[in-house]
Amino acid sequence: MTSTARPGRHTAAEAAEQARFSDPAAIRAHMVNDEERMPVRTVRARRGDGAHAGRQSGGSAASAAAGCSVSDSEASTGRTDRLGEVMVPGVDGSEVSLRRFCDSADTTGLLVLHRGRLVHSDWRHGFGPDDRHVTASISKSVFALVLAPLIHSGDIDPRRAIGDYVPELEGTGFGLADVDDAFHMLTAVRYGQRPFHKETEARAFFAAVGMVPAPADYAGPRTLLERLATSREDGPSGQSFRYENGNTEALGEVVRRTTGATVSALLEELVYSRIGANGDAHFGLDPTGRELVSGRFSCTLGDLTRLGQLMAAGGAVGEDQVLPADLIADFWTVPEGPASDVVGTGDERIDRPVLAYRRGWWLPLDGEGALVARGRSGQRLYINPSRQTVIAHFGAHPVAEAFDTPRFEPVFARLSRELEAREAALTPH
Secondary structure, eight states, X not given: OOOOOOOOOOOHHHHHHHHHHHOHHHHHHHHBSGGGTSOEEEEOSSOOSSOOSSOOOSSOOXXXXXXXXXXXXXXXXSOBOSSTTOEEEOTTSSEEEHHHHHHHTTEEEEEEEETTEEEEEEEOTTOOTTOOEEOTTHHHHHHHHHHHHHHHTTSSOTTXXXXXXXXXXXXXXXXXXXXXXXXXXXXXXXXXXXXXXXXXXXXXXXXXXXXXXXXXXXXXXXXXHHHHHTEEEOSOTTSSOOOOHHHHHHHHHHHHHHHSSOHHHHHHHHTGGGTTOSSOEEEEBOTTSOBXXXXXXXXXXXXXXXXXXXXXXXXXXXXXXXXXXXXXXXTTSOOSSGGGSBOOTTOOOSSSOOEEEETTEEEEOSSSOOEEEEEGGGEEEEEEGGGTEEEEEEEOOOOSTTSOOOOHHHHHHHHHHHHXXXXXXXXXX
């Protein structure tokens, strides 16, 4: 079973545009091996002998083996199927096997780790361990691992206006907001004179920065900064949650102006070269060479689990404390104010809060104590330290009203509990 929607009549151009967002095969083709579709900047898995463009961070690089969560031999292109028949909540709310859920969720790849070892893998549609995949808005969570240390060290003031750091944005919707409000998606902006609509603005952003071809009659911004400069204040910041790519992109520019370094170089030195990654990662670039930090980070599925393991271990890889433990713990802190009670695509709030949003990461309020990075079309990184589970998923599910949205967090929570129960059953009493 895969995604289907009601057919309609479209011109050739409209049909191509429709397929880009509603056909799983077209979505998958767009997500894999991004360097074939737009300029990229490499985030290296290993630091070389030469100096980097960014500032040097303290500590030694982790060895290739330290904290390695998925080995080359484990991450084969077949299946390590220990969970495929576990019953989980399906896309339509019924109980289905994990395998059937992945069918309906248009899964491209799935890795499940428990106690640091691979217990389940599912590779589909020719995608394999060596293939990079765009992580979509998981990029926001990855970028948070660059911005949060700069706030932690005092290099960036979270209560200072973004326009103070980026003069080109002074007086704009983002320029008037402070850093911490943007980090928590608490700005209220619109573009031009039109009312804000999340998916409309997401697609406008994609066209402006070159992530997808712009329509033939397009006359809008052509660079990241041009797009951000069209933002206008639609209300006071800090009063309501509004998930918008521009928040993260404005913060990316704050980081570049503050450090004089590219985000790629900083991520490489602070984090990525120290986690034992098997392959280089990429950031997609706008026409001026700026990283698209809100949605164009790409890496292998195995290396995404390594980032998850880093978070689950309190910022450590083996003996190397890559990021401060208190900084990592802070991501698990439910914030005060509007970000303490939010919903994302496909979420439903009935009689109590279901999600919080903390500095680029999502906190399901289900009692599991998990931290989640989310991206459109089914990109997920689920981290549950109490159950010692890390789950990474790449997918190609359409984002459109005609399609049911898979709810991955309840599925991954079920898998975490199942793994803990199996472990308990094997432990002598």
